[in-house]
Amino acid sequence: MTDTAVRHDTLAAALWPSHGKLAEMNGLARASLLALVGSLLLYASAKVQVPFYPVPITMQTFAVLVIGMAYGWRLGGATVAFYLAQGAVGLPVFAGTPEKGLGLAYMAGPTGGYLLGFLLAAIAVGWLAERGWDRSVLKTLAAMVLGTAIIFALGVLYLGALIGWDKPVLDFGLYPFLPGAVFKIGLAAAVLPLAWKAVSKRG
Structure with missing residues (x-):
């Protein structure tokens, strides 16, 4: 079986097809608009803090992974890359900006590995979504765990290389954020299959 044969529509394609009656824009304009909307959601998710234990959380990893799965x-x-490019040129789109710096200097700081992780995680879960992993709770849960693991792995590895492994790197960059990550994984695993059910009923 070829790769094309097993590919499924993404949620974005189901809601706004690139062909047929709803295709009022050409493909590039549609993709550009979706990327812009996605980058604005990423910006908003970075700026809103949710009270949580043991530390407040943003909803950014949730947004990254949901956008990846919904878009493919x-x-x-491309949407996450566009968001990162906005930050690279100095726009205050990241969490803690402009207070903690801007542009490439911020991206080279302690959160740089997590930002790279956003891009790779979105690609990974998007690839899985195109193979139907966003249709069921269990598969969505597995995809979200994988995506979150990619973000944390790259974030912690970069942080350790930056500040030194003689420091308590896991205490700084992993352990405090695990409860929030579990919450966001569970939320995403519920939201995406529910969205597909709503789309199916509409159809």
Whole structure:
């Protein structure tokens, strides 16, 4: 069986097809608009803090992974790359900006690995979504665990290389955020299959 044969529509494609009656824009304009909307959601998710234990959380990893799965690996990856490019040129789109710096200097700081993780995680979960992993709770849960693991792995590895492994790197960059990550994984695993059910009923 070829790769094309097993590919499924993404949620974005189901809601706004690139062909047929709803295709009022050409493909590039549609993709550009979706990428812009996705980048604005990423910006908003970085700025809103949710009270949580043991530390407040943003909803950014949730937004990254949901956008990746809803858009698919190409558009999801392009959307996160567009968001990162906005930050690279100095726009205050990241958490803690402009207070903690701007542009490439911020991206080279302690959160740099997590930002790279956003891009790779969106591509990974988007690839899985195109193979139907966003249709069931269990598969969505597995995809979200994988995506979150990618973000944390790259974030912690970069943080350790930056500040030194003689420091309590896991205490700084992993352990405090695990409860929030579990919450966001569970939320995403519920939201995406429910969205597909709503789309199916509408159809």
